[in-house]
Amino acid sequence: MQDLTLVMAQLDPLVGDIPGNAERAIEAVREARLEHKADVVVFPELFLTGYPPEDLLFRESMETRLEAARARMAHKVAKDVMVVIGYPGHRASGYHNLAGVLYNGEWLGEYAKQALPNYQVFDERRYFMPGSEPLIIEHGGARLGILICEDLWDGAPVRQCRDAGADVLVALNASPFHQNKPAERLTLFAERAREAQRPVVYVNQIGGQDELVFDGGSLVVDAAGELRIRAPHWQVGLMPVRFVNDAGRWTPEAGEIEALPGTEENLYCALVTGLRDYVNKSGFQGVVLGLSGGIDSALSLAIAVDALGPERVQAVMMPYHYTAQISRDDAAEQARLLGVRYESLPIAGMVEAANATLAESFAGAPQDTTEENLQSRCRGVLLMAISNKKGLMVLTTGNKSEMAVGYATLYGDMVGGYNALKDVYKTWVYRLARWRNTQEPAIPERVINRPPSAELAPDQQDSDSLPGYDTLDAILERYIERDMSAEAIIAAGFASEDVYKVVKLVDRSEYKRRQAPVGVRVTARGFGRDRRYPIVNGWQPGE
Structure with missing residues (x-):
């Protein structure tokens, strides 16, 4: 009986670091051979450049650097491993988007990706031409049909690969996470495995890249569509799968x-991974954030500590006259619980100085949100x-519900380099806090149970300006992610x-x-790459 050991290399490349990614691949093959006696090692889509490389693909030196990396791999990769x-x-x-x-x-052959996604966060037609031919590579008696990501979703390349004689379908992927x-x-x-009557190997990358996050979860299904192996989500590693040839069929x-993580755990891990990789890959020493209570x-703050460790996180309470004592106490208690650096910097003097400076300019005008925004x-x-002095990135803390309706202050609470909650609705903020x-x-439980408030005016609550968050989020989900019209949302009740x-x-x-600031995308449609609306326009919703 023949057998073949294929190792899925579920790794976290750094976009643009072509030499470094090549070294990661060389080391992974060495480990796969040593630990798992690998016959074949499969890496994710565009691994040598990292995904997505975006307009780095237009750099004239891109091809030269890739040729050098591939030459080094040819020289250094362990022998007898495909x-x-x-x-x-x-x-x-x-x-082309290639698999070599x-x-x-x-280098025995290359496959050019045929199905180029051009929706949501994907714009591969900006860069690539589609391929048209299958690639079947025989190794150890098994005929491996190579595919790349969207080819699996499209389906036509799968059928072409099967018809060309593939025994096993092997797909390289960079499939970003969303709920x-x-x-x-x-x-x-x-479904694809059952259609083709062939096993499917799905190898996904892991890690954060700007607003995208990749969850891993590489897997293998057999020709009947039954799950046979699944790698962990949110962990780098090498996952072996042994194929055996029984009566001419590779199984x-x-x-x-x-097991799949639970809904809240999966989302929380996405947020932690996105923040961790953004900070670490960008070279920041850590983060600082305003802790309001x-x-x-x-x-x-909890996400930052889980991503970076308490020693790399600083929390700052900045109280004013409207900051309740309970907010001060709860902020201090959470900082103690999580073991982060914490300080309180009152802002009354700054605000009063700004108001005094503006007094003549504002003479005769009533107080409004201007003073709150100050x-x-x-x-x-x-x-x-603090960021400039200590080399810490400012982490902003607004959620998707607030970002959607503009319930935030430009150059105030929106100041910073990254927002872990940018694509998390307020109702999910509560769910995640309880799960954590x-x-x-x-x-502190009081933080979760208190009515939300910006505390920029006496007795202020979010509900003074917005519908309740259950209602608000339900409307936003329909309008932003489903593109429903106002009239259709009203018709929904x-x-x-x-x-x-x-x-x-x-x-x-x-x-x-x-x-x-940029923030990790965790819904099917976040603010950023996959929702592009003009700032200046005359469109008006019907009334």
Whole structure:
């Protein structure tokens, strides 16, 4: 009986670090051979450049650097191991998203991705030409059909690969995470396997890249669509799968199947991974954030500590006259619970000095949100000063509900380099906070149970300006992620007054979101790469 050991290399490349990614691949092959006696090692899509390389692909030196990396791999990769790895390349037929096959110092063939996604966060047609031909590589008696990511979702390249004689379908992937994505993938891959009557190997990358985050979860399904092996989510590593040839059919043996994390855990891990990789890959020493005693900054602090460790996180309370004593106490208690550096920097003097400076200019004008925004902007000044002095990135703490309707202050609480909660609705902030406390105490219960408030005016609550968050988030999800019209949302049972108010706020706040820090995308449609609206426009929702 023949057998073949294929190792799925679920790794975290650094975009643009072509030499470093090549070294990561060389070391992974060495380890796969030593630890798992690998016959084949498969890496994710565009691994040598990292995914997505975006306009780095236009750099003239890109091809030269890739040629050097591939030459080094040909020289250094362990012999008697076949390597399948992703990279871009100029070829006679155009510029392609490629999977190359290396064996015993020679590059034996290349496959050009055929299905180029051009929706949501993907814009591969900006860079690549589609391929048209299958690639079947025989190794150890098994005929491996090579695919790249969207080819699996499209389906036509799968059928082409099967018809060309593939025994096993091997797909290189850079599939970003969003809520419910792992279950969607498994359903689709099982369907593709049953259609083709071939096993499917899905190798995904892991780690954060700007607003995208990749969850791993590499897996193998057999020809009947049954899950046989699944690698852990949110962990780098090498996952072996042994194929055996029984009566001419190659079948994956059952192996370790990691359980899917729960909904809250999966989302929380995405936020931690995105923040950790953004800070570490960018070279920051750590982060500093304003800790207000509210739930958003409390959850952000817990995420930062889990991502970086308490020694790399600083929390700053910046109280003013409207800051309740309970907020001061709860902020201090959370800092103690999580073991971070903590200090209190009152802003009354700064605010009063700013008001005094502006008094003549503002003479005769009533007080309004201008004075409230001054408080937030004074806090932003302090946080940026700490950032400059200590080399810490400012972590902002606004959630998706607030970012959607513009319930935030430009150059105030929006000041910073990254926002872990940018794509997390307020209702999910509460769910995540409660889940985090089931792991160990991290957020004081009073923070979770108190009515939310910006504390910029006496007795202020968020509900003074916005519908309740259950209602607000339900409207936002329909308007932002499903592109439902105001009229359709009203027809779904929501009050017209609430709907028109919310959609107008969303449309009016686009200019703010364009100036907001980057944050990890965890929903099917976040603010950023996959939602592009003009700032200046005459579109009006119907009334």
